[in-house]
Amino acid sequence: MLKINPETKLPYNFIKGSVAQRTQKVRLLNKGVYNKICSCNAPLTKEVLEDAISNNLMDLTQYRKGIIKVKPKTIAELPVAGARAYAGADIDTDLNISCYTINVPFNKDGILTDLSAFMHELTHVHQELLEPKVITRDLAVFNQELNQKSLLNCVSVIQFFYKYLYKTKPLVPNGTDCHFPKTLAGIDWKFRTRHKKSEDKINILQFYRYKLNQEKLAYEEQIRYTKGVNEEIIEKAFNMIDKQLGLSKAQEFVENKLKKELKKARK
Numbered sequence: 284m285l286k287i288n289p290e291t292k293l294p295y296n297f298i299k300g301s302v303a304q305r306t307q308k309v310r311l312l313n314k315g316v317y318n319k320i321c322s323c324n325a326p327l328t329k330e331v332l333e334d335a336i337s338n339n340l341m342d343l344t345q346y347r348k349g350i351i352k353v354k355p356k357t358i359a360e361l362p363v364a365g366a367r368a369y370a371g372a373d374i375d376t377d378l379n380i381s382c383y384t385i386n387v388p389f390n391k392d393g394i395l396t397d398l399s400a401f402m403h404e405l406t407h408v409h410q411e412l413l414e415p416k417v418i419t420r421d422l423a424v425f426n427q428e429l430n431q432k433s434l435l436n437c438v439s440v441i442q443f444f445y446k447y448l449y450k451t452k453p454l455v456p457n458g459t460d461c462h463f464p465k466t467l468a469g470i471d472w473k474f475r476t477r478h479k480k481s482e483d484k485i486n487i488l489q490f491y492r493y494k495l496n497q498e499k500l501a502y503e504e505q506i507r508y509t510k511g512v513n514e515e516i517i518e519k520a521f522n523m524i525d526k527q528l529g530l531s532k533a534q535e536f537v538e539n540k541l542k543k544e545l546k547k548a549r550k
């Protein structure tokens with residue numbers, strides 16, 4: 284069974300608060316790391332990035348080093364064609380989450396090549412650290428699927444990310460097309476055939492809903508820390524990406540399903 288190592292959690296005092304407050308804390312943590320990176324004036328090596336992340340966590344939460352690691356990758360090593368980076372929980376052989384890793388491209392001299400992609404993934408890791416309840420639910424979803432198949436075959440979870448959500452698609456000329464309606468219909472079919480219990484359905488839908496929310500904030504932060512971007516552009520650029528990836532559309536789809544499922548469960 285997958286579980287989080289207690290040492291991988293942030294102190295409760297820091298993470299408590301409403302969803303909006305936690306979103307603000309994610310932004311605050313990101314900003315702290317970004318400022319540290321900029322003020323050190325050194326090439327962005329793995330060590331510089333990891334130090335900035337740890338020192339920032341210690342400044343803000345008095346937390347120990349080492350819960351977030353940076354793994355340099357080449358573009359070819361990224362799991363999805365076209366992906367710029369990815370992040371996630373590091374699961375050891377005992378199925379413990381012992382740290383989080385940010386996998387981003389570095390050049391041959393060991394220097395980060397895409398700071399905004401790094402900021403996107405850093406957002407995800409900070410989100411995970413601030414939302415232990417979400418991780419617990421993620422784990423429930425994973426564990427439920429683990430009972431049926433191996434981790435790599437967790438169809439509804441893994442496919443949702445690697446096949447659908449993170450699948451890149453070239454910009455369409457009019458910007459109105461999006462691949463979500465079709466792929467979500469696919470997920471929907473799998474979902475209905477694989478998960479029969481209402482409780483499981485609700486868990487998975489809530490999982491999707493949170494992931495979509497997290498993705499929106501990550502893109503917003505990615506744009507915020509892109510060179511040459513000012514506050515006025517952020518919203519415009521975000522709306523464009525949202526349209527292209529269909530995040531809000533997918534969210535609407537998931538919300539509606541969740542509403543129906545919750546209504547059924549209450550009967």
Ligand SMILES: [Zn+2]
Nearest residue numbers: 403407498501
């Ligand atoms: Zn993301």
